Amino acid sequence: MAKPNFHEIEEKIKKFWDENQIYKTKDLSDENIYSVDTPPPTVSGKMHIGHAFSYSQQDFIVRFMRMFKGNVFYPFGTDDNGLPTERLVEKTNNVKSKNMGRQEFVLLCLETLKKIKPAFIQDWKDIGVSCDYNVTYSTIDPQAQKISQKSFVELYNKGQIYKKSFPTIWCPECQTSIAQAELEDKESSTKFSTLKFSCEGKDLLIATTRPEMLYSCVAVFVNPKDERYASIVGKTANVPIFDYEVPIIADESAEIDKGTGVLMICSYGDRFDVDAINRHGLTPKVIMEKNGTINAPGYEGMYVTKAREKILEDLKEKNLIFEQKDITHVVNVHDKCGTAIEFVETPQWFISVIDKKKDLLEQGNKINWYPEYMKKRYDNWVSGLEWDWSISRNRHFGIPIPAWECSCGEIVVAKENELPIDPTTVEKKCPKCNEVMVPETMVLDTWATSSVSPQIATDLVENKIKLPYSLRPQAHDIIRTWAFYTIVKSYLHENKIPWKDIVISGNVSLGGEKMSKSKGNVVDPKAVLEKYSADALRYWASGSKLGSDLDYQENDLVTGMKLVNKILNAANFVFMNLKDYDGKSRPEKLEKVDLIFLTKVELLVKRVTKAFKSYEYSKAKQEVDEFFWKVFCDNYLEIVKKRVYQGEGDKKLSAEYALYHGLLTLIKLFAPIVPFVTEEVYQEHYKKIEGDESIHLSRWPEVKNIEQEELDVVHKWETIVNVVENVRRWKSKEQKAMNSEINLTLLKEELVSLEECLEDLKNVTGAVEIKEGKQFRVDFI
C-alpha cells in the first residue's frame, strides 16, 4: 500500500462535512440537547497554537456528546469588538482611529473584518472543530449589538447600571477607561527619591517614585503607632517647590517600615490614593489630564514621564532631594498597549457587582467546574473585587451605549424596539425640560458584549435554546473576565446560571513556559498542520487533562501521525479479508478468542464512555489508544491472521464477525479525537452497510452489562498474551525471526486454560506442536 496522503484525505473529508452539513444542529426543540457556549475567538489575523489546543479539547467533548446524545447545539462566533480589533485595523490599514471620524473608522473596521474573517474561520474548520457554522455570530454585528444593548437597557431600567464621575483606571495611550481585569504587571526601573517636605521649619522626609504628582498632594499620612512622628500629627506639612500646606494625618494604612514611614496622598497616584481621599473626605486636587499630561504650575502640558524628569531636576537644583536610588518595581499597565495606567476622574458607566459578591459566589457554587479547583480562582476573584464593573470605553469602534443625557442631569436610555441604535444619529428631547439631550459617545466594553454570548447564540435560533447551556469551555486566564461577567449577566437578567458545566483548558507551553508572542516562543499551527495533520494535532491536544498546561513536543505529533497511519493500515488489513462480509452474519458459536476479544471491547466501551462523560477525554484517548495498539493490532490481529487467510467456514466467519464489529467500535471510540481518519475508514468500508451518513452522526457504542461468567473468560486473554510474549522474548533472545517455527512446551494449567484456543495459539506463535511439560520452553525446528 502506498503511503497515505493525509492532506488529501483531510481535504476530502472536510469537503464532505461541509457539503453535507454534517454538523448542522438536528433538532433545536429537543429538551435534552447538549448546548455549548462556544468561545468566540478574537479575529486577530490567524489562529495560534493555544487556540488549536483548547478548541480541539472542547471539540472532543462535543463530538462525543453528538454521538452519545444524538443532538448538540454548537454555534460559532467571533469577537470583533474592542481594542484588539481596533489595533489590528489600525495596523492593517496604517491609520490612527484618533484622527478619523467615528463613522468612517467603524466602516473601515467592518470592511477589514469582512476581508480577513473567512480565512480566519477556515483555520477552525481545518483542525476539525465541528461547530454548526450556519449559526455564526460576530460580537459587532447588528444582531449582537441588539442583544448587548438590550442587556444594557434592561439592567439600567432595573437600577443595576449607573453613571458616575469617578477616578477611573485610565489608559493615557488609548485614552479610555479600562477595567480592573485589563491590568497587567510590568517590571520597570525608576528613581526612588526621598524628598524634603517640611514641618515647622524642620525637614520631613517622604519617599516617592512619582514626584510629578507633588502638586496634587492633599495630605500626608503617618502611622498612629509610629512614635517618630507622633508629635506632628494634626499639624501641616509644606509641599516642596509648590510651597503650600497639607494636613498630616494618622492613618493605619501608612506602614512604619516602608520608605521613611511617611506617605504622601496624591490625587490620584494610585488606587490607594483614591481610597484614602474618599475615606478622609479630602478634596482632591486633580492634575492629571486624560492624555497623560500634567497640569501643575511650571509643568503644564508635559507628559507624566517628562514631567517627572523635569521636576526631579528642579528638586535637585533646590536641594530638596535627600536621597535617591535606582530601583525596579512593578507597575500596572494596560494589557492591550503596555502603557502605565493613571487615575483620572471621568464620567463612566458601571454595573453594580460589589454589593452582590455573596450571590455571585453562590452562583459559582451551582456550576460544575472541571477541574474543580478552578472554582477557587473564581471565588478568589469575586471575594477580592474592589470596584464595580466599569463597562464604558472612550473608543470609536464598538457597540454604542444607547443613552442620552440632558444638561439638567436627566438620563434616557433607548427603548427595546429601537435597538440596535447609535444614539449619535437620533435626537431625543428631555422628558423633564424638553431640551435636546446629548447622545452618549462612549461604547461598551467588549466584555459587556461577550458576557451575553449565550443570549446572542440563543437569539440566532429564535430563542429555542434556553439557559442554562450545558457547557462553557474556556481557558483559565479569563475566568475573572469572561466566566465572571457571563455569570453576572445571567444572574442579573434571569437569576440563572449561564451553564451547568464549565470546563477549563490549560495553556500551551514550550520548555515549561507559557507560549506568548512577547516571549517569542510561539509555534504556528498552520505549519504543524502542513507537516503533520489535523488528526495528529488533535491527538497531541488530547494528551493533557483539563486545566493542565501541555508542553509542545514535536514527538507527540509524530506519534499522532503514526496512529493515523496505523488505523488506516489496520482497516486496510481487515477489509482486505472481508470483501464479501455483510456485517451481520455470525456463526452459531464464536471462537473462544473472538469472544474474549469482543468482550474486552465491551469493557473498553464502558471505561471510555465513563471517561468522556466526565470530560476526561485524555483518559478516554489513552484507553482506546492502548487497546488499539496492544490488544487489537499487536495481539488480536496477529492471532486471527492465519485463521482469516486460511480458515474456512465458521472459524473464518467468527473472525470476520469479530474484526468487523471490533474495528467499528474502535473507530467510533476514536472518532471524537481523530475525526478525519475515522471518517475515512467509515466512509470507505462501513457506510454502505451501517447506513449512517457520517461516523460522527452514528450512535455511540452501547454500554453493556457484562456478566460475571464473561468476565471470568476474559482473564484467559492475559494467559494467551503472556504465552505469546514469552515466546517472543525467547525468540528475541535467540535472535530468531518472529515467524520462525517452533515446538512449544507449556505448563499443565496453561494448557488446560487455553484448551479452546490452541489452534490460534499455534498460529500466532508459529508453533507446530504444543505439548505439556514441567516448564515453559521453546524449541526451534
Added chain:
RNA sequence: GGUCUCGUAGGCUAAUGGUAGACCCUCUCGUUUACACCGAGAUGGCGCAGGUUCGAUUCCUGCCGGGACCACCA
C-alpha cells in the same frame, strides 16, 4: 506577599495507600500475504525532610524548586 497548582525514567506524561504504565530518545535483534510513519526485546524513574499507617510515590506538615492568577507603585 496571598491564593491555586505542579514536581514521577534523558525529554514529555499516566495511574496508584501494597510489585509505577505509555510515548519519544538510546541499545540489541527481526520482518516483507495491514503497516519502516513496522515488529520484538532491553536499559532507565517517584524533589528533600518529618508525620499518620503494618506499609506512603499516593494522605498531612514543613522546606526547596517550577508555573498561573492576584496583591504590591510611600
